[in-house]
Each structure stands twice: as C-alpha cells, then as structure tokens.
Amino acid sequence: MKRILPLLLILSLFAIATGVQGAQMECTDEIGCVEIAPDDPIVIGYMLTLSGGTSFLGEDSLGGIEIAVSDRDSMLLDHDIELIGEDSLCSAEGGQTAAQKLAANDQLLGVVGTNCSSSATAALPIISTAGMVMISPSNTAPSLTNDDTASGGVWQPGYYRTAHNDLFQGAIAAEFAFNELGLTKLATIHDGSPYAEGLQAVMADTFTELGGEVVFQGAINVGDTDMSAILTEVAAAGPEVIYFPVFEPEGDFIAAQTADTPGLEDAVLMGADGLLSDSFPEATGEAAVGMYLSGPSVTGDEYTAFLDKWAEEIGGVPPSGYHAHAYDATNILLDAIESVAEVGEDGTIVVGRQALRDALTATADYAGLTGSLTCNATGDCATGEALAIFQITEAELEGNWPPPVVWSPGQDM
Amino acid sequence: MRLVLNQRTIDEFSWVDFIIGVLRVVIIALIIIGSWNTLASGRFTADQWISLVISGLAQGSIYALIALGYTLVYGILLMINFAHGEVFMSGAFTAVFLAEAFDRSGFLNGSPLLAVPLLILFAALVSMSVAILLERIAYRPLRNAPRLVPLITAIGASFFLQYTFRGLYGSGFKSYPTVDALRGSFTVGSVTIPISQMVVFAAALVLMLGLYWLVERTKLGKAMRAVSENKEVSALMGIDIDRIIVFTFAIGGALAGAAGVINGLYRPQGVNFFMGFVPGIKAFTAAVLGGIGNIPGAMLGGLFLGVIEAIGPNLVLAGLGIPGANQLKDVIAFTMLVLVLIFRPQGILGERLAEKKA
Numbered sequence: 001m002k003r004i005l006p007l008l009l010i011l012s013l014f015a016i017a018t019g020v021q022g023a024q025m026e027c028t029d030e031i032g033c034v035e036i037a038p039d040d041p042i043v044i045g046y047m048l049t050l051s052g053g054t055s056f057l058g059e060d061s062l063g064g065i066e067i068a069v070s071d072r073d074s075m076l077l078d079h080d081i082e083l084i085g086e087d088s089l090c091s092a093e094g095g096q097t098a099a100q101k102l103a104a105n106d107q108l109l110g111v112v113g114t115n116c117s118s119s120a121t122a123a124l125p126i127i128s129t130a131g132m133v134m135i136s137p138s139n140t141a142p143s144l145t146n147d148d149t150a151s152g153g154v155w156q157p158g159y160y161r162t163a164h165n166d167l168f169q170g171a172i173a174a175e176f177a178f179n180e181l182g183l184t185k186l187a188t189i190h191d192g193s194p195y196a197e198g199l200q201a202v203m204a205d206t207f208t209e210l211g212g213e214v215v216f217q218g219a220i221n222v223g224d225t226d227m228s229a230i231l232t233e234v235a236a237a238g239p240e241v242i243y244f245p246v247f248e249p250e251g252d253f254i255a256a257q258t259a260d261t262p263g264l265e266d267a268v269l270m271g272a273d274g275l276l277s278d279s280f281p282e283a284t285g286e287a288a289v290g291m292y293l294s295g296p297s298v299t300g301d302e303y304t305a306f307l308d309k310w311a312e313e314i315g316g317v318p319p320s321g322y323h324a325h326a327y328d329a330t331n332i333l334l335d336a337i338e339s340v341a342e343v344g345e346d347g348t349i350v351v352g353r354q355a356l357r358d359a360l361t362a363t364a365d366y367a368g369l370t371g372s373l374t375c376n377a378t379g380d381c382a383t384g385e386a387l388a389i390f391q392i393t394e395a396e397l398e399g400n401w402p403p404p405v406v407w408s409p410g411q412d413m
Numbered sequence: 414m415r416l417v418l419n420q421r422t423i424d425e426f427s428w429v430d431f432i433i434g435v436l437r438v439v440i441i442a443l444i445i446i447g448s449w450n451t452l453a454s455g456r457f458t459a460d461q462w463i464s465l466v467i468s469g470l471a472q473g474s475i476y477a478l479i480a481l482g483y484t485l486v487y488g489i490l491l492m493i494n495f496a497h498g499e500v501f502m503s504g505a506f507t508a509v510f511l512a513e514a515f516d517r518s519g520f521l522n523g524s525p526l527l528a529v530p531l532l533i534l535f536a537a538l539v540s541m542s543v544a545i546l547l548e549r550i551a552y553r554p555l556r557n558a559p560r561l562v563p564l565i566t567a568i569g570a571s572f573f574l575q576y577t578f579r580g581l582y583g584s585g586f587k588s589y590p591t592v593d594a595l596r597g598s599f600t601v602g603s604v605t606i607p608i609s610q611m612v613v614f615a616a617a618l619v620l621m622l623g624l625y626w627l628v629e630r631t632k633l634g635k636a637m638r639a640v641s642e643n644k645e646v647s648a649l650m651g652i653d654i655d656r657i658i659v660f661t662f663a664i665g666g667a668l669a670g671a672a673g674v675i676n677g678l679y680r681p682q683g684v685n686f687f688m689g690f691v692p693g694i695k696a697f698t699a700a701v702l703g704g705i706g707n708i709p710g711a712m713l714g715g716l717f718l719g720v721i722e723a724i725g726p727n728l729v730l731a732g733l734g735i736p737g738a739n740q741l742k743d744v745i746a747f748t749m750l751v752l753v754l755i756f757r758p759q760g761i762l763g764e765r766l767a768e769k770k771a
Binding site for chain 1: 456457460461464465468472576579583584585586587588591598605607676680681682683685687690691722723724726727731737738739740742743
C-alpha cells in the first residue's frame with residue numbers, strides 16, 4: 001500500500017496534466033476532428049484511374065498533385081505531407097473500392113479525385129459519410145454538384161471540383177454553334193459515359209431552346225475503332241454540325257472517319273474538353289483542321305512554369321488536360337487545411353472536418369492555374385468564365401498548342 | 414425397364430429441342446422484322462449499304478488475321494491463348510515508333526511500297542518474339558497440366574504484357590502517321606471506296622493465302638497438321654513436337670504483328686498498351702464463329718464478324734426501334750456467337766472436335 005500510494009499520486013498528476021492539455025485542444029467540430037501527433041504526417045489521398053485504358057488521365061492528375069506537394073517541399077505546418085492513393089479506375093466499381101479503402105484511414109483529411117464522373121458517383125457517399133472532403137480535377141457531370149435528388153442530383157457534403165460544370169460547357173457550345181456559326185441542324189454522338197451523355201444532352205437541349213433542330217442523337221462504345229456504321233447513320237440524318245464530346249481515342253476515330261464518310265464532308269465538327277489535348281490534332285491529322293473544341297483556356301506564365309516543373313520532376317509533357325486542375329485542387333485543399341488547423345504548443349495539429357469543408361466552400365477568388373476559383377455551396381469551384389471555344393488550325397498539326405481561341409461567352413466574334 | 418428409360422430420354426430431348434426451336438424461330442423473326450422495317454423505311458441508300466459492307470470487310474480482315482493465331486494454337490494444343498490480343502498490341506505499339514521515324518525522314522511517303530512492307534515485317538518480328546517467349550516461359554512448363562491451368566496463365570500473361578508495355582512506352586496514345594498513298598478514295602459505279610480499305614483487305618488476303626500455302630503445301634505445314642491430329646504418333650514418326658509448337662506460336666504471332674501495322678494504316682489512332690484487348694476478344698469470337706481449330710474457318714469468321722458488326726446495328730436493331738443502335742455493336746457480335754453456337758456448335762466450318770479429339 002505504501003508503494004502504491006505514490007504511484008497513484010504520480011498517475012493522477014499525469015492525468016490532470018494531460019487533461020488540461022486535452023481541454024486546450026478539445027474538438028468542437030460537429031462531425032469530428034483529425035488529431036495529428038507532433039511527429040506524424042498530414043495525410044491526404046488521391047483516387048485516380050491508374051490502370052486500364054484511361055490511365056493516362058490518372059497519370060496526368062497525379063503529376064499535378066505531386067508537383068503541388070513538392071512546391072511546398074512536402075511540408076505543411078511543420079509536418080510532412082504524406083500522399084496515399086488508390087486506383088479508382090474509370091468505373092463505379094473502381095470508385096467504390098478505392099473510396100472504401102481510403103475511408104478506412106481515419107487520419108486522412110481529404111482526397112483529390114476522381115478522374116471519371118462514374119467513379120465519383122459511387123465513391124462520393126462513402127467519402128462524405130466518413131467526414132472527408134473530395135476534390136475532383138476532372139469530373140464535369142452536372143449531377144455531381146446538383147443537390148436536388150429529384151432531378152438526378154447526387155451531390156453530398158464534402159464534394160468539390162476544380163473542373164468546370166458541363167452545364168456551362170454544353171450551353172456555350174450550343175450558343176456558339178447556333179448564334180455565332182448560324183448552324184441549325186445538330187447531330188450528337190456520346191460514348192455512354194455520364195460525362196459525354198450529360199454534355200450532349202445539355203448541348204441538345206440548349207440548341208433546341210435557341211431554335212435549332214436536333215436531327216440525330218446516338219452513341220458508340222468506349223473501345224470502338226470503326227465508326228463507319230454510326231457515321232453512315234449520321235450522314236443519313238443530314239446534320240450541319242456534329243457534336244461528339246467524347247475522349248481519345250474514340251474522338252480521333254470519329255473525326256478522322258468523318259472525312260471519309262460520303263455526305264459529311266462539309267459538316268462542322270465540334271468536341272469538348274475531353275479532346276482538348278495536343279495529342280488529338282496530332283493523331284487525327286488533316287481531318288481535325290477546322291474543328292471546334294470547348295474547354296478551359298489554361299495559359300499564362302505560371303502555367304508555363306508549371307510545365308517546366310513537370311519536365312524536370314516527372315519528365316516529358318502531361319499526357320492529358322487536367323493536370324492544372326489537379327494542381328489547383330491539391331493547393332486549395334492544402335490551403336484550407338492550413339487555415340483551419342489548430343496547432344498545439346507541442347506541434348500537435350487538430351483539424352475539424354466540418355471546419356475544413358466550410359473553409360473549402362468559402363474559397364473565393366483563388367488565383368489558380370485554371371483561372372479564378374470561387375466555390376459555391378454545392379462544390380462547383382470553377383466559375384466557367386474561363387471556358388472558351390478553340391479552333392484547330394494547320395499549326396496545331398505541326399505541334400503548336402493550345403489552338404487559338406475563337407470565341408468566349410459574352411463576346412461577339 | 415429399358416423401354417421406360419428410353420421413353421424418358423426421348424421426352425427430355427424433345428423439351429430441349431422445343432426450347433431451342435422456339436428460340437430459333439423468335440430470333441429469325443426478330444432479324445426479319447428488324448431488317449424489313451429498316452429497308453422499308455429507306456433510311457439508307459443502296460450505296461450506303463455497300464460502303465458499310467466494304468468497311469466491314471476491311472475491319473473483318475483484321476479480325477481474321479488475329480483469329481488465325483487463336484485457331485492455329487488451338488488446333489495444336491487445344492488451348493485458348495488469351496494473351497494473343499497482347500501479342501497483336503506488342504507489334505502494333507512497337508512499330509509505331511519505327512513508323513514515326515520513317516515519317517520524319519520522309520521515307521514513308523517517299524517510297525511507301527518499300528516502307529510499309531518493312532513496317533509490317535518489323536511488327537511481325539516483334540510479335541513473333543513475344544509469342545515465342547510466351548510459349549517458352551508461360552505455356553511450355555504447363556504443357557501437361559489440366560487444361561484450366563494454361564487458360565488462367567494466359568490471362569495472367571495478358572496482364573503482364575499489357576503493363577510491361579505500359580512501363581516501356583507509357584500510358585498515352587500514339588498514332589500511326591498517315592500514308593499519303595493510302596488517302597483518298599476511288600469510285601466504282603456510284604459507290605465510293607476509300608483506298609485504305611481496299612489495301613487492308615488485299616494485304617490481309619495475301620497473308621492469309623500465304624498461310625494457307627504454308628500449312629497445305631510445305632513439309633512444315635504437313636508436320637503441323639500431323640501434330641494437330643495426334644501428338645504421340647507424330648512424335649513416334651520423328652516429328653519434333655516442341656519445334657512444331659514453337660513454329661505455330663511464331664506464325665500466329667507474326668500474323669498478329671502484321672495485323673497490328675495493317676490496322677494502324679487503316680485506323681491510325683488509338684495505339685496504346687490496352688489496344689489489344691477488344692480486338693483480341695473479337696478475334697476469339699471470330700475464331701469460334703468460323704470453327705476453332707479450322708484455318709479457313711477463322712478467315713471466314715473474321716470477315717463475317719466484321720460485316721455483321723458494320724451492318725447489323727443499322728439493319729436489325731434500328732429496325733426494331735432500339736435507340737442508340739450503334740452502341741450495341743458488340744451485342745450484335747456476341748449474339749451472333751450465341752446463335753452460331755445454338756445452330757452449329759462446331760462453328761461455320763468447324764469439325765466435330767468433341768468426337769475426333771477428346
């Protein structure tokens with residue numbers, strides 16, 4: 001008993017001491033906090049398509065994330081930044097698996113991803129329930145930032161994106177084709193993905209509202225190489241403009257084979273940001289000349305500096321067009337963590353999960369590579385102002401990139 | 414007792430026959446109604462149908478070249494080499510770099526008659542080496558294992574090859590440079606035929622005739638046929654079985670590599686490490702359609718599949734009022750496979766392997 005008494009005293013003193021410290025760093029956040037011990041890293045995740053036919057998208061985004069982290073020397077608030085990642089493929093199954101694996105890590109604050117809207121639809125409920133945030137560099141499907149489930153919205157708290165919403169993109173494509181080019185007969189082709197299907201639907205609806213006629217709406221499969229059957233069908237409908245907001249390589253095949261399809265020689269071709277990549281004119285050749293593409297115009301000195309870093313740290317050039325969005329997504333996430341983190345005397349960090357969401361939602365006039373970012377209540381951070389219509393010319397076949405901007409919303413040609 | 418047993422067997426048979434009979438009638442009726450509706454609606458002109466058939470033949474001849482690799486290997490080893498699509502990819506993906514170099518130096522457009530065959534030869538060599546290594550490393554150690562084992566190994570080998578090439582050349586898309594001589598089209602009557610489609614068809618035909626000659630007229634071909642009939646007896650007759658199997662893989666690989674370049678001249682875009690998957694599956698379908706193990710069957714199956722894919726969605730599905738018919742191209746392809754397996758389980762030109770070999 002004599003020996004136990006001092007031990008108890010020491011123990012109770014220790015308890016009081018830690019209790020006091022605990023009170024100092026108490027978590028008041030309504031959906032919980034992440035506490036990071038002095039020597040532990042700050043963990044952020046990515047969820048990208050890293051294998052399979054669309055892995056170029058994942059590599060593209062991952063490069064942007066890594067450069068954003070290395071720009072800060074992998075340090076935030078005197079803690080290391082640890083990057084963990086999962087392959088979400090470009091499918092709902094992949095998104096679900098990746099989200100479940102990441103959500104199991106309770107130190108994880110937020111995730112940059114996914115690359116495909118189909119993955120996001122499955123991943124979002126899991127990430128949101130776990131209290132984390134998810135910022136996508138390339139999901140553009142309107143449903144993801146729509147909180148009205150009656151109209152097909154799947155938004156859940158914690159979702160943000162630096163990619164623009166296709167509601168803007170489809171609408172400006174229609175305005176450009178109808179008002180600026182004076183075309184009245186539209187044919188659309190999608191590939192069954194939520195991205196392409198949603199985009200062509202917005203385009204077709206806006207085009208009809210403006211007074212145009214939609215003469216054909218059809219679809220191909222991802223992986224098709226021979227488009228002659230659908231193009232013959234398109235030709236039979238007699239459109240003046242063909243809109244195919246798909247990805248490479250299907251878009252390359254459609255554009256190239258349109259030139260060989262009798263009846264479509266004079267049709268105007270239009271695509272979207274899925275094809276806005278320097279490999280598109282290179283792969284498609286002459287048939288791409290004159291084609292219009294909508295997409296964000298990412299330019300400027302900072303972007304050039306980013307490409308230099310890419311060449312130095314990763315090598316070569318980015319394989320697709322969303323690396324700048326991934327870079328911005330990572331930066332607004334890290335900035336938000338920095339702004340809401342409470343730092344204890346010994347270096348312990350406490351980050352409130354709801355506070356982190358609030359900080360991201362409050363992002364305003366952030367000067368990113370992809371333009372000015374201001375997040376709204378349902379996570380759309382790109383304002384769509386940076387969207388423009390580009391036209392591919394002979395110079396792009398020779399390696400010039402990006403193509404010249406021929407029109408941007410609110411401006412006459 | 415015996416009589417009752419017979420009675421029961423007869424009953425069961427008639428049920429199966431009845432269901433299959435109904436299925437046949439329904440499918441044939443759907444095809445006729447769909448085609449009739451489309452033709453009656455006059456959505457396409459005769460010329461458009463003809464150009465669809467011709468583009469189907471061009472695509473089908475590429476399927477046929479790949480399908481030959483499946484059928485040759487099956488004929489000898491009774492094994493489906495599911496990594497064959499990746500053998501195709503390895504040749505096509507590697508040759509794209511040579512094609513780019515040829516294009517930069519002006520050789521490709523300067524003397525296409527020399528440059529294109531060189532490209533085909535190079536891709537054939539690459540694919541041949543991959544196929545030989547595949548046989549040596551992945552399949553030969555499992556020659557006497559149960560038949561499921563090499564099948565699973567083939568799937569593993571397929572992933573291994575995909576990600577090896579991704580590691581080698583990256584995950585981005587490459588494309589073949591366009592050959593000026595292949596551009597443009599000529600007109601027969603009122604039908605416009607792109608030159609590239611004719612060239613693809615002709616090149617594939619030459620290669621297939623060459624293969625037919627090799628198998629039917631040479632000593633090596635005779636040995637291959639002997640091994641395919643009966644391995645043990647051929648060995649007793651002094652044929653080196655291992656050598657013949659390596660040759661079979663080499664020939665199948667070379668054809669796949671050649672198909673890679675021919676495909677690249679016809680559809681230049683979309684060259685990446687994943688490009689072998691879909692053509693591989695389609696070619697396998699073509700090989701089964703024609704009768705797996707049968708060489709003319711693979712050729713016919715490939716052409717048949719190509720044409721069906723080109724006209725099927727517009728003819729049958731559109732006529733039945735199914736929206737987005739062209740997205741269901743693959744449905745047509747695989748429905749065809751099911752149909753052939755119902756009507757003629759051995760394939761169009763197939764022999765009854767079950768009786769002869771099992």
